[in-house]
Structures are given as structure tokens and as C-alpha cells.
Amino acid sequence: MADPVHVCQTLSGKKKKVLVIMGSTGTGKSKLSISLASHFPSEIINSDKIQVYKGFDIVTNKVPSSERRGIPHHLLGVVDDASADFTSLDFCRHALGTLALAARNGNLPIIVGGSNNYLKTLIQDPDHEFRANYDCCFIWLDVSLPVLFNYISKRVDEMLEAGLLDEIREAFVPDADYTRGVRRAIGVLELDEYVRFERENNEASKEELLKASIRRTKENTHRLAEAQREKILKLRNELGWEINKIDATQVFEAMEKGEEHEKLWEEIVFKPSFDIVKLFLEKPYKKNYGGHENEGRRRIGSGGEKRWKRDSCYGIEIKGQFCPCHHS
Structure with a gap:
């Protein structure tokens, strides 16, 4: 696990660090968030508009308490009234308070969920002053739709x-x-x-x-999975969000064939994600809500993994292919 003092110091700068894990339903967002939170002192904030409600644990596919590894989870099963609407503004109000709490605890907030309208309102609405206070790293966990x-x-x-x-x-x-x-x-x-x-x-x-x-x-x-993917593409292509894409299709293909897939998950999903987050926490604030993917790109490492720092986001070049940013 990363040094808690180091993470706390990272979070105490001009802008607080936030990790956002995006993806269609079923792509493994919760699994990835818990794995990363086990290595970086973190607190997980749910951004799924259905999982905020109590009950219906199977149909909403909530992560069981036994699988959360003791990591704090927020906004998960907290709304008592099954008929109440938990709007984007409700989410923003609760999320901003939780982000501040995680920062005070010296932890990295990880926002995870498939409700991209929640994220769009939180980040784009100037009334919430998110951009003024937070430096955000986006990881998009993607799987080819037929396989998904x-x-x-x-x-x-x-x-x-x-x-x-x-x-x-x-x-x-x-x-x-x-x-x-x-x-x-x-x-x-x-x-x-x-x-x-x-x-x-x-x-x-x-x-x-x-x-x-x-x-x-x-x-x-x-249909939901396809719509969620389309919204992520719009956030990237139309609003200029710099999103690190991790393609987990090979993992799901192996699962479908009944083959061993955990090592594959570790290699092509977790390790690149870990490196992205590590670089993000180590580097000072860089704008990542816009800009071209080649803007300000320069090499900052050597060896088998060539690390690149860019004005708008961070990524890893592995085995000669720049991965995982910006590739559909």
C-alpha cells in the first residue's frame, strides 16, 4: 500500500486529488475500485443512482460488505424511501461533503458508478466549484459490447x-x-x-x-450498457474530459470460455490502472478536463515501461503501445 503520509501530503496541495472510475454496467468497476483502494489509502463514493437505495441488493448488484475489504463506502444503500427520487443535485450535495471528509482523513476519494449524469453535473456545473477545488483522474473500464x-x-x-x-x-x-x-x-x-x-x-x-x-x-x-458507453464517449469527445481507457475485453473473453482470467485481469486491468493512479498522485496538478491527447507529452522514464507526462492526463506506454488513454 502507498504511504498514507505521502497520500495525505499529495491531497493537501492547492487542489485535492480525486479518482473517478467509469464504465458500463458489468465491466468490473467495483472490483477495480476496491483493488486500487487496497493499495492507496482511499474511500469509495458510489455514483450509481440505483445503488444509493436500501434494499434490492441483488437486483442493484451492490458489493456485499464481506467483499469491501474494510474500505469505507459512501452513498451505498443510504436512501430509505424506495419511491424517493435521488437527483443529480442530491448526489452532488452528498458527494461534495464526502469528498471533503475523505480529504480531511488523508484519503484518496474514488468515485465509482455508472450514472454518468451524476458525474457530469458534479464536474461541469460551475455552482459546485468542483474544478476549482479538485484535480481529477478518470479511468474508463471498457469491454467490447458483444462480449459484455x-x-x-x-x-x-x-x-x-x-x-x-x-x-x-x-x-x-x-x-x-x-x-x-x-x-x-x-x-x-x-x-x-x-x-x-x-x-x-x-x-x-x-x-x-x-x-x-x-x-x-x-x-x-x-441497452443500458450501450447507453452508458455512449455517454462516456460524449464526455470525452464533446466536453474534452481526458479519460484513461482500460480495455478489459480479453478478460471477459477468457471468462466466457471458462479459462483462467485473474492473472489476465491483473496484467491488463489492474497494473495499468495502478500505474495511472500512482503517477497521478505523484505529479502536481495538471488540467485534465480538456486539451489534445498529444499536448505537452514528454518521456519521464526508461526501461520496459515508458512513462509519459502530459499537460492534461497521465498514461503508461507498455510494450510499444500507448495505453490506455484515448483509444476507442
Whole structure:
């Protein structure tokens, strides 16, 4: 783990350091954030608009407490009212307070989640003065959509085996508003029709209806993943956010084939991410909300890994290919 004193000193400069991990649903954002937080004194701030609610732990795919490695997690399962809307402004208000708390604790805040509108409002809205107070490093964990879709479909099946349908049954409210709060989560509305129909005696119809509900859950999650990816591209291409892209497709392909994949994750996901964060914490403030990818680029290392410092972001060149910034 990085020296806590060093991180604290890094955070005590003119601008506080913040790490943001982005990506579509199912790409491994939580896993990466916890792995990085195990090496750098950190606190994790959830930016998923569904995971802020209490309950529905399976359908919202919250990280179990047993897998958090004792790392503080904020804004995860904190909203009691399942029908309340937790807006972007609500997120910003809570996130800014949590960012300040993490800085006072001498820890690196890691914002993690798939709700990119939350991030856009936090960072772009001048009323929040985010840019005036924070130096931000963005890591985008990406997976080729066809490969990701296969993984998502399998994950839905695993969620059903873990008790997803029972979770929906227990929370079922006949006149609930499925356009607000946690009930907007994909899987809740899709399985609602089946739960309503369950009391009927036609087993064949029930089976077909369940299959249709599961299929819609998978298809809608695929659409969500694609939409999230498109939003990240807009943040990079239209708003000029300097985003470090990590392509984890090979890991997911290995998983799909039933091959060993943890070493691959370590090599092509964790290690490059670790190096990006290490460089980010070691270097003084550099603007990373705009600028061209070649702007101010210069070599600052030697050997097998050639480190480059740029005016707008940090990256690692490994095996002759500049990785992982700016490549779609």
C-alpha cells in the first residue's frame, strides 16, 4: 500500500486529488475500485443512482460488505424511501461533503458508478466549484459490447439463482410507481408482470411469461450498457474530459470460455490502472478536463515501461503501445 503520509501530503496541495472510475454496467468497476483502494489509502463514493437505495441488493448488484475489504463506502444503500427520487443535485450535495471528509482523513476519494449524469453535473456545473477545488483522474473500464452482452446475460441468470425473483416478490407492491426511486432498476418492472400473474394455475403460461420477463431484463440491461458507453464517449469527445481507457475485453473473453482470467485481469486491468493512479498522485496538478491527447507529452522514464507526462492526463506506454488513454 502507498504511504498514507505521502497520500495525505499529495491531497493537501492547492487542489485535492480525486479518482473517478467509469464504465458500463458489468465491466468490473467495483472490483477495480476496491483493488486500487487496497493499495492507496482511499474511500469509495458510489455514483450509481440505483445503488444509493436500501434494499434490492441483488437486483442493484451492490458489493456485499464481506467483499469491501474494510474500505469505507459512501452513498451505498443510504436512501430509505424506495419511491424517493435521488437527483443529480442530491448526489452532488452528498458527494461534495464526502469528498471533503475523505480529504480531511488523508484519503484518496474514488468515485465509482455508472450514472454518468451524476458525474457530469458534479464536474461541469460551475455552482459546485468542483474544478476549482479538485484535480481529477478518470479511468474508463471498457469491454467490447458483444462480449459484455454475453456476460450480462449470464450475470442475470446468476442473479436469478441467487434469489432475484424472491427479492422482487418480497418487495412487490401492487400500486407502486415504477417510474420513481429504486423501482426504476432494470429487473424490477420486467419481473413485476410475472409476480402479478403467479397466482394463476396455468403453469405453462407462467413458465413462458417468466422466460419473457428474463429476456426483457437482459435486453434492457444491454441497452443500458450501450447507453452508458455512449455517454462516456460524449464526455470525452464533446466536453474534452481526458479519460484513461482500460480495455478489459480479453478478460471477459477468457471468462466466457471458462479459462483462467485473474492473472489476465491483473496484467491488463489492474497494473495499468495502478500505474495511472500512482503517477497521478505523484505529479502536481495538471488540467485534465480538456486539451489534445498529444499536448505537452514528454518521456519521464526508461526501461520496459515508458512513462509519459502530459499537460492534461497521465498514461503508461507498455510494450510499444500507448495505453490506455484515448483509444476507442
